[in-house]
Amino acid sequence: xxxxxxxxxxxxxxxxxxxxxxxxxxxxxxxxxxxxxxxxxxxxxxxxxxxxxxxxxxxxxxxxxxxxxxxxxxxxxxxxxxxxxxxxxxxxxxxxxxxxxxxxxxxxxxxxxxxxxxxxxxxx
Numbered sequence: 382x383x384x385x386x387x388x389x390x391x392x393x394x395x396x397x398x399x400x401x402x403x404x405x406x407x408x409x410x411x412x413x414x415x416x417x418x419x420x421x422x423x424x425x426x427x428x429x430x431x432x433x434x435x436x437x438x439x440x441x442x443x444x445x446x447x448x449x450x451x452x453x454x455x456x457x458x459x460x461x462x463x464x465x466x467x468x469x470x471x472x473x474x475x476x477x478x479x480x481x482x483x484x485x486x487x488x489x490x491x492x493x494x495x496x497x498x499x500x501x502x503x504x505x
Contacts, residue, residue: 424470
């Protein structure tokens, strides 16, 4: 199965056309079909992976597992993770490492706050 075939399968499952995907991720019309003969830029491929919430490894046929590489105990966090990843796409490439560091700090703060709240609720 090729990259374009994988995207075609994912688009069928989601009920969208290539044109809709291209508009949603801001790439030129017909670009996905051209990937049968020309390799996409990694940034563009990442946009497709984020759009479908799959790993780039899946799109590139390195794995048949459509799920992302992170482990999740609670699927309600999917939307939050996708939101952070989509927002990262708006940040210039040279600033993304700093963005990831700030997101990591935010998540540590949230964990600390939740543990503190949990402890206070147990002491009531």
